[in-house]
Amino acid sequence: MMSINIPSYRQAFMLMLKRDLTIALRHKDDIFNPLLFFIIVVTLFPLGIGPEASTLSRIAPGIIWVAALLATLLSLDRLFKADFADGSLEQMMLIPQPLFIIVLAKIIAHWLITGLPLIFIAPVLAVLLHLNENSYGALMITLLIGTPVLSFIGAIGVALTVGIKKGGVLLSLIVLPLYIPVLIFATSAIDTAAMNLPYSGQVAIIGALFFTSFTLAPFAVSAALKVSTN
Amino acid sequence: MPSSNALLHADKLTCIREDRILFEALSCQFNQGDIVQIAGPNGAGKTSLLRILAGLSQPFEGEVHFQNQPLHKNVELYNQNLTYIGHLAGIKGEMTAQENLAFYLAMQGLPPHAAEQTLENVNLLGFEDALASHLSAGQHRRIALARLWQCQKPIWILDEPFTAIDKQGVKNLENLFVEHAKQGGCVILTTHQDLAIDAQLVKTIELEYQLV
């Protein structure tokens, strides 16, 4: 048999990450559209509810987090859809490294492209919604550890629906119920912070969700992709 | 029973798509030095068979063995020995021809600078830095096929490799296949064209369109 030196897991991971980031940077819509969506959704609430500062500051955590869920959901499609359509996904299934390495790289790239910008823009939107001054730290921390959970869980949904022609609505039906715990703990952390109480408990739980989804989701995604490309 | 030098053998494969049996209890074997053409009319299950052999699809019944081990038990080893190029080229429009090729080469552990000279083999010299989205479907295919020239993996599974390739390109590919087979590789392909390869070198598996 001919000898072949295949790249290590780390090399394969980096190659994939670099490839996905390159593509996203050359296709800037992927970064800006979900961000713009996030901003517009948040703007709609004061228009629908009224500009009263006390009401807005009461519901600000919920609005920002629900908008973040929806923005993530909207961006998820890009995770595997294009690769599925042009045959790259097939090739990834045949790479000698285990599939979850590739999947992990793709999800992390996706978060860097779509999750991270949300975190940068969130404080500005919080100002528009009169978020309590004490809550900014909690908002940033929950978004920082919470949005990767959204990407990991969402990836399972995309992997399951990528082969289906009209998978968009189905994706939200599958994924949104799974987002509920993150939403509950994140908004509660921000509310607690507003009352000047310690919110480390909620952050610890989101952290636990992060590690659980980080370790388990790539396997679920790999299994789902094998079904979808069958 | 498959002979000992069988690289790959299929054991009683049955494939069912949308309630139609494409093939049933199909057994075949692929040895080192084989060039095997899967022939048959459209809808006979050629692509399905190739995808099952590549491990991308699961057969309804039966199993594929690589080096006498069932596929699902040594997927990683199998993938180290397999190159599959399907209907879809797997080329990203946002990357240049060279970057696309370099990515696939790097995943095989080959240096990216090999990409440039490899593109010459498929007549794409001068297009290295063009974004793939500016290139035609035929050119995408050629980028995908280019990696075969660097490929050290023994098993090649190619679905319609000659589509949108010009005469000279086809000839080059055929020469490459013969060369690969001589070095102990194995090429499994489908094509609508007649192969201009010495008939003694080529085996054919004929699939029939089965009416239900």
Next chain:
Amino acid sequence: MWKWLHPYANPEITYHFTGKLTPWFTWLSIILLAIGLTWALLFAPADYQQGESFRIFYIHVPAAILSMSIYVGMAIAAFSGLVWQLKLADASAAALAPVGAVFTAIALITGAAWGKPMWGTWWIWDARLTSELILLFLYLGVIALHNAFEDKALAGKAAGILAIVGVINIPIIKYSVEWWNTLHQGATVSKFGKPAMSADMYWPFLFCFFGFAFFVAAVTCLRFKTEILSRNSMRPWVKALVKEEIK
């Protein structure tokens, strides 16, 4: 180790075996439900606090327990289907999903109906009702995903993966909702707490519960048989069966 299971991996044998089980489950369910419901709705004592409306308990609680158990059962079936490549396990998971969704809906509707006399409103964001609502969403996701695939075998696998992901999430969701509920609920105390059941409530409850459980078993068997047939429609034994039916 799994040798004894092997004949049941054969769809034809399983089909006939399930067919033999179905009437047993059906009759057990009819008898138990007839006794249980008559007892519960007519003869069991009314609750001293809640009066006659308490009787909805005999339907609500079995439905709620079954709705959770069916999901877990579905996930276990899906897991064994995934790990041991048992096609029939996928089929049984697919057969269970709509049954579970219906029982979740029953639990929700009876819960809301129970809420009306108790709280004067059809819906409150009670922790259990909210979890039940989210469980319904999870079921509907599995069913929708199953329907979206043309290929039955793939549909079963995809829905199975989602069911497994869902079952990992159920405890987390339940915990988070309960936690959210205690956090936001000041005055309204949940009255869905376990009432101390006396023996004359306990027996009719058990009859009702097992009556519903066998009902689930009977319906699932029927659906399971249909799933087997539709996945093996091109097999000679299915064709022979159809010919016999037509005669």
